Amino acid sequence: MKLKDISRTATFAWDLSSSSSPLLATGAVAGALDESFSNDSQLELWAPDFSDGQGLRLGGEGAGPQGSITVGSRFNRLAWSAPNATYSRGVLAAGMETGEIHVFDPARILSGSTADQARIFQNDKHTGPVRGLDFNPIQKNLMLSGAVNAELYIFDLNSPSAAPIPPGPLSTKLNEITSLQWNPTVSRVFAASSSSGFTSVWDLKAGKEIVSLQYGGGAAKGMETVGGMAGLQMGKRRGMSDVCWHPEQATRLITASEDDESPIIMLWDLRNTRAPERILSGHHKGVLSVSWCKQDADLLLSCGKDNRTLCWNPQTGEIIGELPQTTDWSFQTAWCPRNPDLLATASFDGHIGIHSLQTTTIPSQPSQIAETATADDVFGALGNQEAADEGANVLSLKQPPRWLRCPVSATFGFGGLLVSTSNLPGASGKHQSGVVHLRKVVTEQDIIDRATALEEMAGDQAKLAEFCGTRVGGDADAAWKTLQTLFKADSRDDLVKLLGFSKTDVASQVQEAIKKFPVLQDGVSEKGQDSLVTFAEPEKNVEKVEEKVEEPDTPTAATKVEGTLSEISVASDSKRTEETSATEQSLFDDHTPGTPAAAAADFFSSMAAGTLRNPLLDNVIPHKSEVGDSSVAATMGSRPSSVRSE
Template identity: 25%
Template sequence: MSKTATLEKRGTICWSPKGNLLAVGTTADTIDEDFDSSSFIEIYEVSSEAKLVKKVSAQNRFYKLTWGPYEGYENGIIAVSNDESKIVLYDVSKILEMKEEEDVEKAKITEMETKEVIYDIQFHPSQKQLVAGGACGEFIIYDISNLKNIQFTQPEQKTQADIKCVNWNVKVPHIIALTLSTGSIVIFDCKKKKNIMTFNDKTHANWKGACWVPTEKTTIVTISDSEEKPVQLWDVRNTMAPVRVFEGHKAPVWSISFSKTDPNIFATTGQDKTAIWNFETGKIICEFPSQENVWDTFVQWSSQEGRMCTCGLDGFINFYTISDYGDGKHPKWMERTSGCTFGFGGKMGIFKGKEVLLKKMVGNVSIKKMEKGEIEELCVKRSETCQGDEQETWKLISGIVCKDNNAVIKITGFEGENVKEKVNEYYKEKGLFKVNEIKEEVSQGKEVNKAEVEEEDDPFEHMGEEEEGTKEKIEGESVTEEVKEEKYKEDTVEDKIIEELVVSGEIDKAVEFCIKTKRFADALIMTENNKEIHSKVIEEYKKEEWNRKKSLNIVNAIMEDKLEQIVEECNVEEWKFVLYAICIHANVALKPVLIVRLGDKLYPINKHAALICYIASGNVNKLIDIWIDASHGIEEVIERIEILRSMCGQIQLTDSITTKIVEHATQLASIGELNAAQKLIECLGAQQNDKTKELIDRIYYAQGAHGTQPVCPYKKVVVGSIQQPHTQQNTPQQRPVTNNQFFPPVPSPSSGIPTLPTIQQPTLQTQNRTQPVLSQIPVIPASVQPVMPSIPQPQVLPTTSKVNPPIPQPVMPPVPTLGTQSMLPQVPVPGTQPTLPSIPQPVMPPVPTPVVQPPIPSIPKVTVPISQPVMPVMSQANNTSSSSDGVIDIMVCEELKKVLDQVTSNIETKSKGTSFERPASVALKKASSFAGCIDKIPADIAKQFINLFNDLLEGKVGEAEQAFKKLLVNKQTTQYIPASSVASVKYVVDVSKQMK
């Protein structure tokens, strides 16, 4: 049972007889916090949430709503009892067609006036009748066969008590149970139109309701205000005592309802909890405790399978669903009347009722492994037929599969020749071409525009006329004067200041002046011979000019080999240009790293661009997560696996993809396609686990066990074989075996053939009262005077040949436990031989201190090693993680709070208006518990959480998950942080992963 939705609404409710609609009416005799006297009937559609379908206003408030089916009315009719002592019938279809907050009177079918207020009304489950019960014994039965002319019966009641609840008997349709305010139950017969019987609880508990058992005629379940036995089962044929007491509630119960789809379960709501019961066992399936002083007062099951709702004093309507009983049984609506299942190797079992059939399935499935040429052809074909982003992806893949080294550069759209043409066009536009450059282009075979050639003058037309004038210009003074005019320009104030500073020897100040006046070229020339100042000038120039221009900043990163700066600061819309720059300038080792970093930056915004980067970098792990996943069909998954292997060689598939392949192969084997299943498993290559090996082994035996036997992942045991025990030597009691037709000759042990096992014959104990030889306790004869050694005793000491005399032997008391020192007691009878106790051997005993036994008659001194007390050593926890020093740093705690706020703010911002808004709100609530214990976290553990949250901010969810796992196995984490607070971090990580 689980809660699926909650509706913040006060009112009386009823379910639609068909479908998932719920009607809510404003309850009579109640007020709102703002003393609003308005009244409404609202209809909600209930699924995973309660959605308002229609809301109409009403002139009165309601004591009870009930919804029943009626022929000619598509959505049925609703009967209400209002605070004007009237029962009104409404057409639901008209209510659904009305405009928002129109008066519900427009949907009224008819109304019936009553003398008193009606507290409960109920449609007959199978006939067109309506029963109503109310104040002062008001009891009416309406015949609603003709809604235009409703007939009614109003039996006279002997009691003037209020009727709080009415309930039709399902099995006997003319019997009604009435619950009175005095705590009694009246059984009424509609045919005889009189009360059959009245009974009450002998414990003087007041019954609050009663409900007939749907599957039985004479049994009824009652609820009362008793705190000991509020839920009871009665048989109306004998009301001396209840048939059963349902134990579970410890407070008054207010409402009861049987499920409409499974009569074996019913629900009760009481002051202590809401409970779902199994009627057969009498046990609670599940329960929902009530809050203090706030409990549910009404419960009703829907006609839908396993759905119910409750309402109560807290102003909320709660919706629940049930899917199992929790004891291995399932509700009636989940039982299957027929079904089928596949067996391994193409066998299928079918059942329908009690009939079972076995069939052999035959299919025709072929799985072909693509060759290299076929893969290349497929990729090229896809690059030509696909459109949009898919076409761009397949162009890059086909280029890599076909060994095109420039495939990545081509996908970016930037090439060196294009850039050169762009430069030449700029030169032509600005008139920056020189004559020798134009001649060089012509000499290289480039075409010249004919129109431009025709416009130019013939170079040979005026050659004789201008020859002399040309010589004069070359050799004359006029040329020198022209050159002088171009050589010098008029000095500015800055020029004069620089000149004076340099002449005065103030080179440093001159350079400083140039920098402040933005004359960096002059400063660079003046510091050409001073490398230190020259480099500072370059840094200032880059700081003032280059770093303020995005393009020059990229140029600077390339010149200084800082390509990672381009990735960090790039605009995601220009990702192709950045990818082109990495391909041209990065070295072989750094190139894939930078491309992957670019893909990680693009992934949250542009998954297609990230996919291109992952393909270009050859990062198979990230590529599989995007390009191959379990959402594709099995054919497409296998196809893309083969393409990736052609591109990258051996690849490591994710568990989800491997599981999907194994599941599909198992399905193929189940329908008899053993060859296809085996070829599908081969697509995994060397990546085979126990599941795949098990499947291969089953396929091998299902095909008849031909060919090479695969390796089975489990140890095989032949059921029914008997393992003969191994005998080391023949015993004297072994019966010799003769060489005849029944007993074959016994081979020698050296022949390698196992011999028959010998059967040990039991030996009877003799009546000699000899001292038994105990294990690890040697018997010392009287003639020997031993001295106990201080070294550890051997496990078994050899016994002597002498037999102890049959004199009762005194037994010495056991040696005290470790840690105590006591002397051995004196033996009272001289000449008797004591049996020494066994001395426990500690694991690591210290050097024993011998204590000398005082002389005893006929018994020599015995030196007994007394063990010294050993302090217990606490076992150290086997913790592979590093231990915490327990030092709390306020600055680190503040930093952890700051980065946690950034993560939660980021989640809240990104989740608004999306499908992740609800799980995000749960994660944020959970994160608040972790924030409350940050001040108690040691610095070393707090730094690990800081790194984890920083990974989330950078989009590195995988790294964050690994960091959380390390923190979770570290026992020091839960030593300083409550386990619930640690688990709350998992919510933050999971919702970040979902949003990514």
């Protein structure tokens, strides 16, 4: 997504210091004029704060630069060196359209010094515009420059007053130098691209040009990705706009063609210079700039005359991302050397966009007519729609960057198991294989021994009981004793003891409770009733029986008494049934016979009369019907509320 937008038509260079917030230097690019038609240009240093949340814009209506100086000519190229003992922020070199080379101290520019105060030295050795400029990443005191007529010079910053020296004899294949770069692995080697269509590789030890790369079409390993475009231009020499070395492999490099008829990017391996190893085709017009990510060789940026900035995987030739399309040529793109998550792109529409690889996609939203639109003003309503978010990108990366991939991972499992994975790269730097390791990690051997012993005795109750016996002791005695008891064959008596009970005490308590009851004689109590009847009948019924029945002396007399009790119970039930019926008729007299209420009354009356009673149970437990009483009580309690509700 776009983080910041600098409102400048300028070439730029990233700060190489280890600062958490990198600086960006911009210089008004040659070949572009502003509204004032001024030929003066400014060299500005920006410190974009990505966490301030104060807006997207820098310059113009947004925040201004941290420091700036004014010079008399426009810039073709900027290069920022790494910090050293003398210059804490490195030095900033500028290749001018007049052929001059200026070297400035960024620290002085930030402090507010003028151009003359901040300038370290100035050289006008070149006879034309300087478009190639680069610092040696290994021997940091060496600076390489290139201009028209194949002019190449090497400057020693330790002796700025000394005259620059050429790397060797003048090349006959090169014309105007469009770009150059030192090899990041071999300090004495550099490559320079030219508008003549050649890219030359130089060796300072040999003091000459050792190889020249030029492609006029024909067979190539990556030809299937071109779609026949390069094959139609066989024999035509194309101008090379940029060159970039592989960040890890010293023999591989990228060249870009600025020809609109064949806008291709060529991946070369110097072990075979007859044809490119792979051809990347995706731009519709000439490619103007390329940048290879130092932290991940699978990420390559390119921009061109078709206003597009693409992100490639050069190993496969696949386009894995695209930034928002600008309204004019995109002439420069570069990764941030300290934070590879950041990249910048400059275009002739007057903007330098700083983007992040995070959140690089936004769902497309179809255009809709506003609700206030009318048939007479449809186009006006469409014109009032809000513009798309400038901070959104149009395509997400299809692969994660290397710094976001996990080279190794590990997790713990049960039983002290440790699972780890590792990704093994091959000789070419690509993923070769993945390995999964299973390891046993023992941190507490005592716990392992106890768990092993417990697992061995699983299923053997005798061993489990013995094990629980060994654990008895301390505050957990009761728990271990209970477990030990459960593992025994006959554990009922022991469980009773653990619960605090004794069979002898329980038996004695039962005997004492029995003695408290009246003494039974021949199955009949002292009050003249059977013991079962005594427990079930209330005392008032017993008194009624005593008034009418004398103490039986024989079993026959007892049978008569029993019959008499049954007759009395039936008579009492009949009398209560009549009272219940009379009460129910007075309460529900508004119902006619045949209604559900009347049927229910008859049903419960029949139950009270004993028609549904089991006669075999009358001799065991005398029946006492309380339906009438409960019905009357319930009816009396509900009658007033029923009347009020009516």
